[in-house]
Amino acid sequence: MNIILLSGGSGKRLWPLSNDVRSKQFIPIFETEAGNYESMVQRVYRQIRKADPDAEVTIATARSQVSAICHQLGGEVSISVEPCRRDTFPAISLTAAYLKDVRGISEEEAVLICPVDPYVEMDYFEALKKMEKQVYKNEANLVLLGIEPAYPSEKYGYIIPENAKDISLVSRFQEKPDKKRAEKYIREGALWNGGVFACRLGYLLKRAHQFMEFTDYQELFDKYSMLERISFDYRVVEQESRIQVMRFSGRWKDLGTWNTLTEAMDKSCIGDARMNEECENVHIINELDIPILAMGLQGVVISASPQGVLVSDKEQSSYIKPFVDGIDRQTMFAEKSWGSYRVLNVGENSLTIKVTLNPGHRMNYHSHKNRNEVWVAISGKGRTVVDGMEQVICPGDVVTMEAGCRHTVIADRNLQLQLVEIQLGKEISVHDKQKYSMEY
Amino acid sequence: MNIILLSGGSGKRLWPLSNDVRSKQFIPIFETEAGNYESMVQRVYRQIRKADPDAEVTIATARSQVSAICHQLGGEVSISVEPCRRDTFPAISLTAAYLKDVRGISEEEAVLICPVDPYVEMDYFEALKKMEKQVYKNEANLVLLGIEPAYPSEKYGYIIPENAKDISLVSRFQEKPDKKRAEKYIREGALWNGGVFACRLGYLLKRAHQFMEFTDYQELFDKYSMLERISFDYRVVEQESRIQVMRFSGRWKDLGTWNTLTEAMDKSCIGDARMNEECENVHIINELDIPILAMGLQGVVISASPQGVLVSDKEQSSYIKPFVDGIDRQTMFAEKSWGSYRVLNVGENSLTIKVTLNPGHRMNYHSHKNRNEVWVAISGKGRTVVDGMEQVICPGDVVTMEAGCRHTVIADRNLQLQLVEIQLGKEISVHDKQKYSMEY
Numbered sequence: 022m023n024i025i026l027l028s029g030g031s032g033k034r035l036w037p038l039s040n041d042v043r044s045k046q047f048i049p050i051f052e053t054e055a056g057n058y059e060s061m062v063q064r065v066y067r068q069i070r071k072a073d074p075d076a077e078v079t080i081a082t083a084r085s086q087v088s089a090i091c092h093q094l095g096g097e098v099s100i101s102v103e104p105c106r107r108d109t110f111p112a113i114s115l116t117a118a119y120l121k122d123v124r125g126i127s128e129e130e131a132v133l134i135c136p137v138d139p140y141v142e143m144d145y146f147e148a149l150k151k152m153e154k155q156v157y158k159n160e161a162n163l164v165l166l167g168i169e170p171a172y173p174s175e176k177y178g179y180i181i182p183e184n185a186k187d188i189s190l191v192s193r194f195q196e197k198p199d200k201k202r203a204e205k206y207i208r209e210g211a212l213w214n215g216g217v218f219a220c221r222l223g224y225l226l227k228r229a230h231q232f233m234e235f236t237d238y239q240e241l242f243d244k245y246s247m248l249e250r251i252s253f254d255y256r257v258v259e260q261e262s263r264i265q266v267m268r269f270s271g272r273w274k275d276l277g278t279w280n281t282l283t284e285a286m287d288k289s290c291i292g293d294a295r296m297n298e299e300c301e302n303v304h305i306i307n308e309l310d311i312p313i314l315a316m317g318l319q320g321v322v323i324s325a326s327p328q329g330v331l332v333s334d335k336e337q338s339s340y341i342k343p344f345v346d347g348i349d350r351q352t353m354f355a356e357k358s359w360g361s362y363r364v365l366n367v368g369e370n371s372l373t374i375k376v377t378l379n380p381g382h383r384m385n386y387h388s389h390k391n392r393n394e395v396w397v398a399i400s401g402k403g404r405t406v407v408d409g410m411e412q413v414i415c416p417g418d419v420v421t422m423e424a425g426c427r428h429t430v431i432a433d434r435n436l437q438l439q440l441v442e443i444q445l446g447k448e449i450s451v452h453d454k455q456k457y458s459m460e461y
Numbered sequence: 462m463n464i465i466l467l468s469g470g471s472g473k474r475l476w477p478l479s480n481d482v483r484s485k486q487f488i489p490i491f492e493t494e495a496g497n498y499e500s501m502v503q504r505v506y507r508q509i510r511k512a513d514p515d516a517e518v519t520i521a522t523a524r525s526q527v528s529a530i531c532h533q534l535g536g537e538v539s540i541s542v543e544p545c546r547r548d549t550f551p552a553i554s555l556t557a558a559y560l561k562d563v564r565g566i567s568e569e570e571a572v573l574i575c576p577v578d579p580y581v582e583m584d585y586f587e588a589l590k591k592m593e594k595q596v597y598k599n600e601a602n603l604v605l606l607g608i609e610p611a612y613p614s615e616k617y618g619y620i621i622p623e624n625a626k627d628i629s630l631v632s633r634f635q636e637k638p639d640k641k642r643a644e645k646y647i648r649e650g651a652l653w654n655g656g657v658f659a660c661r662l663g664y665l666l667k668r669a670h671q672f673m674e675f676t677d678y679q680e681l682f683d684k685y686s687m688l689e690r691i692s693f694d695y696r697v698v699e700q701e702s703r704i705q706v707m708r709f710s711g712r713w714k715d716l717g718t719w720n721t722l723t724e725a726m727d728k729s730c731i732g733d734a735r736m737n738e739e740c741e742n743v744h745i746i747n748e749l750d751i752p753i754l755a756m757g758l759q760g761v762v763i764s765a766s767p768q769g770v771l772v773s774d775k776e777q778s779s780y781i782k783p784f785v786d787g788i789d790r791q792t793m794f795a796e797k798s799w800g801s802y803r804v805l806n807v808g809e810n811s812l813t814i815k816v817t818l819n820p821g822h823r824m825n826y827h828s829h830k831n832r833n834e835v836w837v838a839i840s841g842k843g844r845t846v847v848d849g850m851e852q853v854i855c856p857g858d859v860v861t862m863e864a865g866c867r868h869t870v871i872a873d874r875n876l877q878l879q880l881v882e883i884q885l886g887k888e889i890s891v892h893d894k895q896k897y898s899m900e901y
Contacts, residue, residue: 317777329752337757365805371839399811
């Protein structure tokens, strides 16, 4: 099974647990059997591996999400990076070219394209397998997944099938309707459009070449920023006449707001949180390292991260976007391919952060124009390289780096390394970074 | 006017803004005309100075509060330090001895003893002045302040006066009653016991010598831990037959819970906090440096500090004590005589804190047995002394201190100095501190 997972989205609706570099699909919120917490990305990836251990999974995403994906799924996963955001038709086309030219997949093979963040059970992946089989039957160019509607939602597009069979040709599409129309469509047998498409790889490439001029993956990648912003639905799906829909009646949830997300939580508290018995229908997700205490609340979600604290009536939680727009967006925590960091203190001309390097991982060899830095190791072991000079670093060791000086740090193969990094300068910015290749 | 302010109390009811070293009277919560925030201690002290610029104010308190008092009121205020907690009779006796032996006040002078934390207006201090005059009339040994009850409270003791005049002899006292009895007392003309006593200094010393053997202040101080725990009310007030009560009908509030405290707030938000229009009767006090957003809440208080986050229905907020007992009590922030500190990160064998030294202030010259330390200056200017060696410290400068090494830091006369201090060791404790005299 070849699966393309589309990983997009901003983080505003699930602030403060999401931020500019952590979209909602990376929030660790679902309890695993081992008692840890996994994110939507990790959950879906685990489910795919369970449904088909040999699945070829490719994640189509923006550059800003690559670190988080590597951190959460490990370096093994195949990623097709969009140089910038250009909606789903260019994104899917680029990934199709990537599958053919980089991964060497035959145009005859079936490909499944799915969002990365549906909250589903294993029957969903069984349905994907059926869709793949359906592609090989050559009854249609494109097969969609139609979700049996749970209620007349105004949030989804609707697919009207020709008949009520498990697999049917599509009669027509309807955009997100108001509630009354949604009720009418449902009476006509309409299904929610789950955003899942199955077809042959060659079909994707044919459509890509039809609307964009390019010879191969690299060329499409290079001209990506010049491509028209247009969705796969508009450009391809709604123009296709040989199109079928497969009916799906299993659990399918879009966890886009705090209200829906907390419904999927197994426990009412994650992190250091406690509440008294007078609390009803209260969820707390605390990523801060200080305790949260809730007393006598009803129907409230509390979520906290180094980015901020939200306390919201669950119904109201879907309206937070404009308020979050008004809040300063300095990124206070992030997952990186090599580990993670979190801001401890924002000073006028200083920034103090905690850096965690995973065992065996390293930062890029880099320098900053406008700031000096100091590293103080607080746990673990590793090596630093500063202007070519290599040194072992242990807890209590201090490394000072002037602006312009090239530096990196590498964690011991078997030990996580933690540093306090103090940045000093008048113009501290994440963009002030020059990377160098490194032979150490 | 000689005033003894009794400053006691633990911080549990107003967690997380109070902690083991910050009692509720030190929380900056009342907006001043200048737009800053002052604490109950600062407010009462300012009001006393306004009522009587020449007032001799002495604060009777525990050692643990001395730093906060110096930080909030400046070094000028006179403090009588209790070596340990021994209830109000020993505390008042010790302070009386302090006034006579250390401050040289005559036994003939009147003394007013008040709690440090009533929420009152200027008329309260006019009442104190009248009490002082009443003492000099020699109609009684002791004059009390009786607050006209606003409702049949179960939280206060009651004073039953002989008549309804402004000043009356006391008929009897009643301990905290249930509501029904409180109603009965009020029908009989009872007043709340405001915990304010006025008498001559000599009277306090006479009673002290009657029950405790000592010659002077120093002797009482030295044997303080051996004294019986007993309140001034039990030991003195309720035994006194020549006792009057002065009626007070002005504003008098005991701001002991979040519910009552927020009633006294001028604005609904302090700190980086915002709420949508659907919020009603919501108060946010945010001492964290990350934003808090409230959506669609009713009758809720949110308070946050480096100690933790409380989100409570206002009525329920008076029941937090047992929950706070269950929360780890490591002190995460504190005011010191020289400035303040706040914990940024708690590691397994490290502690990272931000230290702020006020202009011209210095730490004690000290060492630690079980930890190394690193200072990195992040703003301001100052000097460090490490094992006798003095050095200027500016932003970016790093000072490393091995366990056992003696050290201090002194802020420039005109500039606040901020440091990140990283403590490293297996047994990090605030008690691991050896102080030295210092001639720098």
